[in-house]
Amino acid sequence: MSTIVSLDLDDLACYHAIHGLAEPSADTAALALERWLPRFLDVFKQLDVRATIFVIGRDLERDLAAGGRGAAALVRAIDEGHELANHSFSHAYDLHRWPAADIAADLRRCDTLLRKLGATPKGFRAPGYTHDRNMLMQASALGYAYDSSLLPSPTYYMGKLGVLGLRRLFGRRSASQVDGARSFMGPTTVHYLPEHGLWEVPISVSRALRVPLIGTFLLGDTAPMMTRPQVALLRKEAAQVRHLHLELHAIDLADPDADGLDPALVAKQRELKTPLERRLERLAKLFEQRSEFSVSVPIARAMSRHLR
Numbered sequence: 001m002s003t004i005v006s007l008d009l010d011d012l013a014c015y016h017a018i019h020g021l022a023e024p025s026a027d028t029a030a031l032a033l034e035r036w037l038p039r040f041l042d043v044f045k046q047l048d049v050r051a052t053i054f055v056i057g058r059d060l061e062r063d064l065a066a067g068g069r070g071a072a073a074l075v076r077a078i079d080e081g082h083e084l085a086n087h088s089f090s091h092a093y094d095l096h097r098w099p100a101a102d103i104a105a106d107l108r109r110c111d112t113l114l115r116k117l118g119a120t121p122k123g124f125r126a127p128g129y130t131h132d133r134n135m136l137m138q139a140s141a142l143g144y145a146y147d148s149s150l151l152p153s154p155t156y157y158m159g160k161l162g163v164l165g166l167r168r169l170f171g172r173r174s175a176s177q178v179d180g181a182r183s184f185m186g187p188t189t190v191h192y193l194p195e196h197g198l199w200e201v202p203i204s205v206s207r208a209l210r211v212p213l214i215g216t217f218l219l220g221d222t223a224p225m226m227t228r229p230q231v232a233l234l235r236k237e238a239a240q241v242r243h244l245h246l247e248l249h250a251i252d253l254a255d256p257d258a259d260g261l262d263p264a265l266v267a268k269q270r271e272l273k274t275p276l277e278r279r280l281e282r283l284a285k286l287f288e289q290r291s292e293f294s295v296s297v298p299i300a301r302a303m304s305r306h307l308r
Contacts, residue, residue: 001293004201004245004302005051006085006148007040008125009033011059012261014091015251017175019268031259032056033063033070036250041077043253043280047287049296050081051248052148054125057089057110064113074117083298084119086110086144091127093175096135104138111142122300123201125149130180136196146199146303148245150186153210157184159225189243190303201299204245206237213238213245215252218286219279220271235282239289246286252279 011032012024037053044051055074063070074084088095089109098106107124114121124139126149136147161178188210191200204213211234217223218238223231238244255276256266266272271279290296 001290002243002302003290003294003296004299005044005049005248005296006054006125006203006245006299007037007051007248007250008054008087009037009056009059009250010087010091011056012251012265014127014175015265015269016262017093019265020173021262021264021268024262024265025260028260029059030063030066030070031254032250033059033073035259036253037070037073037077039253039280040248040250041073041080041082043283043287044082045080047284047291049287050083050298050301051296052083052085052123052299053077054085054087054148055110055114056087056091057106057113058091060110060113060117061089071117074119078118081298083123083300084114084117084121085123085125085148085299086114086121086139086142087125088127089113093128093130093177095127096130096132096177096180100134100138103135104141107138107142122146123148126183128176128180129183130177131183132180133195136193136198140196140198144198146201146299147193147196148201148203148299149183150200150202151184151205151212151247152186152188152202153184153205153212155209155225156205156212157181199303201245201303203247204238204241204243206234207241212247213241215246215248215283216271218246219252219282220274221278222270222273224270235286239286244290248283252283 009032012028016024089106123146124144129149129151131149193200256272
């Protein structure tokens with residue numbers, strides 16, 4: 001068995017944009033780096049988990065200008081054996097539509113910030129998973145060895161289209177993109193992309209219906225389009241599957257009350273209705289179940305035999 005854990009540091013503004021909500025207040029801008037990341041690092045340290053952390057450059061740049069408390073948490077992550085990787089600078093959901101030169105500049109800007117912290121980025125994940133040949137070429141040009149943007153879940157994609165369709169019907173906006181279907185199709189196993197010189201490291205999905213094995217579906221009492229018994233079965237599969245690439249998001253360990261989240265967001269992010277303590281217990285239990293068979297390592301270490 002093998003276990004890979006990755007953590008996306010999407011900030012609160014990402015979720016407000018997805019759900020068509022007004023911009024979050026300025027005092028919540030640092031939550032992902034200053035509060036949610038340390039909560040994950042504490043769990044990782046307690047359970048001897050090593051993860052790959054996908055960092056958004058704009059948030060790191062803002063943090064450094066404000067004193068660097070979040071940057072200190074990222075340096076702690078490096079010191080504790082975690083890997084920092086590129087999640088773009090802008091986290092623009094339409095990044096795949098930008099001209100190649102602009103995509104290259106965006107990825108390079110994030111890369112430069114990560115290197116200033118002492119990291120050596122080797123991989124990339126696209127905002128909202130949506131990626132294409134052009135974007136992967138820019139990641140390869142930075143000397144990266146892998147991409148981890150593929151979420152091979154047609155079920156997720158169809159559900160996304162349905163939600164976006166309903167929102168548009170009722171005049172509600174969303175930053176999510178309806179194109180990029182190929183980002184949700186394809187192999188579920190690690191494979192090489194010779195055209196780009198990159199390894200593709202897909203996020204794990206279930207055997208039945210290819211439901212994403214991610215924090216959004218595994219940590220809450222309920223999950224999108226699923227009943228409680230179905231979620232329980234999904235957790236069991238995540239604990240027992242032979243090879244697991246578990247994707248987490250910083251907001252998975254948000255505390256709606258203590259962190260001052262907008263109730264409108266909490267209503268839309270279903271896992272946030274589950275108390276933080278229970279989400280923490282489920283995450284710890286999953287790590288403990290996996291540790292009986294495998295040790296969680298960062299993507300670059302898991303792929304070390306193949307990376308240039």
